Amino acid sequence: MEKEFDAVIVGSGPAGLQTAIYLARGKHSTLVIGSPKASGLSMAHVVENYFGIRTITGKEIMAAGMEQATTFGATLLDEEIVSLKRVADAPSKETLNFEITTSNGTAVKAKTIIIASGSKKASAGLPNEKTFVGKGLGYCAACDAYFFAGKEVAVIGSRDYAVHEALELAPHASKVTIFTQGSDPKMTEHSLALLKENNIAIRKDKIIELIGSPFINSIKVKQADGSETVEPIGGVFVAVGTASSADLAALLGAHAKGNYVEINRDGKTNVAGVFAAGDCTGGRLQLATSVGQGANAAFAAMEFLRGSAPTVDWA
Ligand SMILES: Cc1cc2nc3c(=O)[nH]c(=O)nc-3n(C[C@H](O)[C@H](O)[C@H](O)COP(=O)(O)OP(=O)(O)OC[C@H]3O[C@@H](n4cnc5c(N)ncnc54)[C@H](O)[C@@H]3O)c2cc1C
Missing domain, CATH: 3.50.50.60 (FAD/NAD(P)-binding domain)
Incomplete structure (x- = not known):
């Protein structure tokens, strides 16, 4: 060369x-x-x-x-x-x-x-994250929101970037929830108002596992008190920066x-x-x-x- x-x-x-x-x-x-x-x-x-x-x-x-x-x-x-x-x-x-x-x-x-x-894109640090890229796990709501029409979707992130992604998803998804993975939300008043206006909930709970084969169909969630639940989900977006x-x-x-x-x-x-x-x-x-x-x-x-x-x- x-x-x-x-x-x-x-x-x-x-x-x-x-x-x-x-x-x-x-x-x-x-x-x-x-x-x-x-x-x-x-x-x-x-x-x-x-x-x-x-x-x-x-x-x-x-x-x-x-x-x-x-x-x-x-x-x-x-x-x-x-x-x-x-x-x-x-x-x-x-x-x-x-x-x-x-x-x-x-x-x-x-x-x-x-x-x-x-x-x-920053990873969410989930153990099986790579397996689900393009199979229900997204990093770009503007690119992929369209594919989640009528589905319930989770967004991982605690800052305004997560709000941005959730708002992109809202017109398509049946429900959007932001999971801050245990952190306090670091979002502006404006962002919080937009979330309220668009019926987007914020949970401090932590998604610890993605479940499905080959596409994600549920998430394992750890609550603040340490208890764990498995909840159905149609897609997950990572928006941690x-x-x-x-x-x-x-x-x-x-x-x-x-x-x-x-x-x-x-x-x-x-x-x-x-x-x-x-x-x-x-x-x-x-x-x-x-x-x-x-x-x-x-x-x-x-x-x-x-x-x-x-x-x-x-x-
Ligand atoms: C899952 C997914 C779905 C998407 N879907 C769409 C879509 O439907 N429509 C759309 O328009 N866009 C979509 N996008 C976005 C689109 O792929 C990006 O906007 C585009 O790839 C950006 O191109 P880029 O060349 O700037 O960067 P990238 O494509 O990210 O390329 C960056 C390059 O830089 C290299 N690099 C980084 N650091 C170094 C280093 N130190 N030394 C050498 N090389 C380095 C990497 O190896 C890579 O080759 C999607 C993205 C993802 C992740």
Whole structure:
């Protein structure tokens, strides 16, 4: 494998792969580092809201995107980045401005870096959680609420993010209950009022097990007094917050807003030559928006590599 690239992309989800498709097709040497299996999209059992495709699995879109990126010349490397370093004081199109090292010890240099590392959902810590992903267990109410029409649904979380997810589910589900897993709710007055308005109950009880085969049909719940009950349920959503992508950005000196990488409308961070796209930048956390941002970041990176933005008179 080459050791020097015009662009190294952190993350092989839809945002990273879309960025790679533009860059590689534009004849820029492009390396995508990341695990396709770890992409949020790989966990989507069915996608029905992506333009032009009636219904498809996340794995199918991922496979097509990877094939497309490699066809245009991008290299894909299934490794985890452990170090990102800016080595040029004033990054320019002439110089290899960044050094990237993976957990396998692979070291490469790049003129530009595009961060597309997703927004890892925090786990609820349930023993059999992984078994039920896509089988009644969700992490994105905006994506999957539609599939829970008429069902009773539980949301795990104690903050406003859990309220957001519960409100997405409310128009579809027959009943929505938030389980704070023993914590006191840390929600604004506004959130609490919205919950009341939408008949969404909050319980301090703890869901300790998901039950069903292959789909969840009930939950084991531990009450404050230590007693346990098994209760029927049609689905469970985890909304305990999102883990940070901002740490990777911080290694390069790029600013973060909370857990997310801060970008302008062109996908540029505050560091010249560093761009970001997809779920790691916050916002809607959807396939369509991630792909759009991937295209945006690719154009910005290509302008950097050319040394200027093209002058186009759209009038
Ligand atoms: C179960 C589920 C169902 C969904 N359903 C839908 C749906 O129906 N419709 C819809 O529009 N959206 C859906 N989504 C959301 C959609 O999948 C995401 O918005 C999309 O995948 C975000 O793309 P991304 O490229 O930004 O991040 P991701 O797809 O999450 O990819 C992130 C990439 O970064 C890599 N990475 C992270 N850290 C490192 C590191 N240190 N080194 C190297 N690589 C790293 C990961 O390995 C991964 O390859 C769903 C998500 C889930 C989880």
